[in-house]
Amino acid sequence: MRFDILTLFPGMFSSPFGESILGRAIEKGLIQIRIINIRDFALDKHQVVDDAPYGGGQGMVMKVEPIARAIEQVKSGDASARVIYLTPQGRPFDQERARELASYPRLILLCGRYEGVDERVRDRFVDEEISIGDYVLTGGELAAMVVIDAISRLLPGVLGSDRSAVEDSFFNSLLEYPQYTRPFDFKGSLVPEVLISGNHQSIAQWRRKEALRRTWLQRPDLLEKARLSPEDRRFLGEIKKENCKSQMADRELENHRAEKTEIPN
Ligand code: 4GX
Numbered sequence: 001m002r003f004d005i006l007t008l009f010p011g012m013f014s015s016p017f018g019e020s021i022l023g024r025a026i027e028k029g030l031i032q033i034r035i036i037n038i039r040d041f042a043l044d045k046h047q048v049v050d051d052a053p054y055g056g057g058q059g060m061v062m063k064v065e066p067i068a069r070a071i072e073q074v075k076s077g078d079a080s081a082r083v084i085y086l087t088p089q090g091r092p093f094d095q096e097r098a099r100e101l102a103s104y105p106r107l108i109l110l111c112g113r114y115e116g117v118d119e120r121v122r123d124r125f126v127d128e129e130i131s132i133g134d135y136v137l138t139g140g141e142l143a144a145m146v147v148i149d150a151i152s153r154l155l156p157g158v159l160g161s162d163r164s165a166v167e168d169s170f171f172n173s174l175l176e177y178p179q180y181t182r183p184f185d186f187k188g189s190l191v192p193e194v195l196i197s198g199n200h201q202s203i204a205q206w207r208r209k210e211a212l213r214r215t216w217l218q219r220p221d222l223l224e225k226a227r228l229s230p231e232d233r234r235f236l237g238e239i240k241k242e243n244c245k246s247q248m249a250d251r252e253l254e255n256h257r258a259e260k261t262e263i264p265n
Helices: 009-020 018-029 063-076 093-101 121-123 141-151 161-171 198-220 221-223 230-260
Strands: 003-007 032-037 080-091 104-113 128-131
Touching: 003 009, 003 063, 003 141, 009 032, 009 141, 018 141, 032 063, 063 104, 063 121, 080 121, 080 141, 093 121, 093 141, 104 141, 128 141, 198 221, 198 230
Parallel strands: 003 032, 003 104, 080 104, 080 128
Antiparallel strands: none
16 A cells, blocks of 8 residues: 655654554555655745735645645556545544555545645545544644554554454454553552463453443443443443442542541631
């Protein structure tokens, strides 16, 4: 798969794509990433890429012509390439969209700066707008890296061969279960006994239940979409009871503390 990134800050991409899994994927030829400096496509001798907004207001707007020329050059190599603009106004990015985009042979990612791009860039060149979340970045570069990272790890050979199961857990729309490694005892915090029991069935059940617990506590919205077995529903019943009990214990402790604390006046 091939990614072409259009940016005013090409230097931002060197380490994320030079390191670790993505670096190796590039070395192996599983993904190709080309960084294109929009400034190289400016028409004037001062290579101006932004200008004041028509109608007034603060900030600068990225000019249409340099972006148009950059996109046209990339598309002259492959007219089918899909143009994605990273912006908070875009469709929220998620695992499902990552999976869909992984089947495109070529994506062009346009990174905006300042107050964004001239609207005519969107009208004429952008196929899709993506937001990586409801917050404001200083530019689209980090968002482009997030999107490329999430797509790349889904491509065959990018992760180790035993990693397709990792996808499954999000596919089942539950959060991951807690993980532990050595030492068994870290300053009195122990690893749950079941994990050293050697009983694979108990371990699998414990992990499923803890995945359900986390999802219920931290992302109950995900449970609505999840496909749950009768055993899952039993686990959730237990989790809710356990949560009640632990809340009662917390309240007990809180009362106990309150009794011992003198309230001045
Ligand atoms: N998910 N940004 C785009 C420039 C901009 C400003 C105004 C349109 C209108 C972002 C995000 C994000 C910062 C990229 C502003 N574009 N991109 N940039 N959240 O915050 O994707």
